[in-house]
Amino acid sequence: MxxxxxxxxxxxxxxxxxxxxxxxxxxxxxxxxxxxxxxxxxxxxxxxxxxxxxxxxxxxxxxxxxxxxxxxxxxxxxxxxxxxxxxxxxxxxxxxxxxxxxxxxxxxxxxxxxxxxxxxxxxxxxxxxxxxxxxxTALQALTAAHAIPINDLGASYVVTTGRRIRDEGWPAKASKVAVMLDGECSFQSLEMAEYDIWWGAYVGMKEEILISGPLAGVAQQILDTRASARADHGWIMDIYLLKKRVN
The missing domain is CATH 3.40.1010.10 (Tetrapyrrole methylase, N-terminal domain)
Known part of the structure; x- marks a missing residue:
């Protein structure tokens, strides 16, 4: 045994x-x-x-x-x-x-x-x-790499998958959402002008790539960077944190 x-x-x-x-x-x-x-x-x-x-x-x-x-x-x-x-x-x-x-x-x-x-x-x-x-966790490594807290003061956050973002949209009452297991870059299904993003690939490794900013402004950069990195390495592990903007 x-x-x-x-x-x-x-x-x-x-x-x-x-x-x-x-x-x-x-x-x-x-x-x-x-x-x-x-x-x-x-x-x-x-x-x-x-x-x-x-x-x-x-x-x-x-x-x-x-x-x-x-x-x-x-x-x-x-x-x-x-x-x-x-x-x-x-x-x-x-x-x-x-x-x-x-x-x-x-x-x-x-x-x-x-x-x-x-x-x-x-x-x-x-x-x-x-x-x-x-x-x-990749979530810890991501927030450490960007030097940000995962939650806003007194607020909750949600950890979910790309599939659920695509199928269900933004989780109700969440101010921040961490998205894992997302090979489809599901942030594209959201109204991108309403969010900020902190994205990372190979986080904590020598190949680490970090991109952050208004989602509408950096989404294409993330898509291009992700495709290039995956082609170079044959695989990619990435994760991102989204925050809904307060108007």
């Missing part, structure tokens, strides 16, 4: 790994690393770099391929079936190493914020004891 540790590693910068996270990496017998295709090979390489940075003798590594997600049966059902498929890949990788007792995965950001690793872990059989080591 094995136990499972999900380790938040921030945005890929080894300096974002906490002392607790580094110790959890050293304690692991086996670390699972996903592969997402040749264009995203750097993502596995960043995990390998972090492991090498915090260990003298790296633990055993098992690679697994991320299956493609179906969308023809609807978003939620497609994600549910995708999680089943990923859990099976985890199970196969762990079963191929039957003597290990401490298994770990390195999770971008924090395993508890817009990440599905905990849901996937719950599908493993037998069910392992699962531990979470928190990590720096």
């Amino acid at each position: 094995f136990d499972l540790t999900l380790i938040g590693i921030g945005t890929g910068n080894p300096d974002h790994v906490t002392l607790q996270g580094a110790q959890a990496i050293r304690d692991a017998d086996l670390i699972l690393i996903p592969r997402k295709g040749e264009n995203k090979a750097d993502l596995a390489g960043l995990r390998e770099e972090i492991i090498a940075t915090v260990t003298d003798t790296p633990p055993q590594i098992a690679y697994f391929d991320i299956p493609k997600r179906r969308s023809d049966d609807g978003y939620l059902r497609g994600v549910d079936e995708w999680h089943d498929a990923i859990a099976l890949r985890w199970q196969e990788a762990i079963s191929a190493n039957p003597d290990v007792r401490h298994v770990a995965l390195l999770i971008w950001g924090d395993p508890s914020l817009y990440d599905s690793s905990l849901r996937i872990a719950s599908r493993l059989t037998p069910q392992p004891e699962t531990r979470v080591v928190p990590g720096i």
Whole structure:
């Protein structure tokens, strides 16, 4: 029987790994690393770099391929079936190493914020004891990079996804909205003259790109910059914060 540790590693910068996270990496017998295709090979390489940075003798590594997600049966059902498929890949990788007792995965950001690793872990059989080591989130890294507070004085903020912005518009009564998981640049669906934006890609990494200002004035710059960066690297991780202007 094995136990499972999900380790938040921030945005890929080894300096974002906490002392607790580094110790959890050293304690692991086996670390699972996903592969997402040749264009995203750097993502596995960043995990390998972090492991090498915090260990003298790296633990055993098992690679697994991320299956493609179906969308023809609807978003939620497609994600549910995708999680089943990923859990099976985890199970196969762990079963191929039957003597290990401490298994770990390195999770971008924090395993508890817009990440599905905990849901996937719950599908493993037998069910392992699962531990979470928190990590720096992309949201923390973004606001730190722009040197801004996430909330206005005495006000709440909303964390949501690009899909919900496109489908539902601006959340009611929110003064600021942080948008994650948005490959479609969903801010384009809003009345852009009404908002300011703080956008970042590869936040906290050496490739970091930051753009901020009135949304209507910088939207095209973000679109062009994002497309260029994705073409250069083969992948992109970005996040942004929107604030509704007070007339």
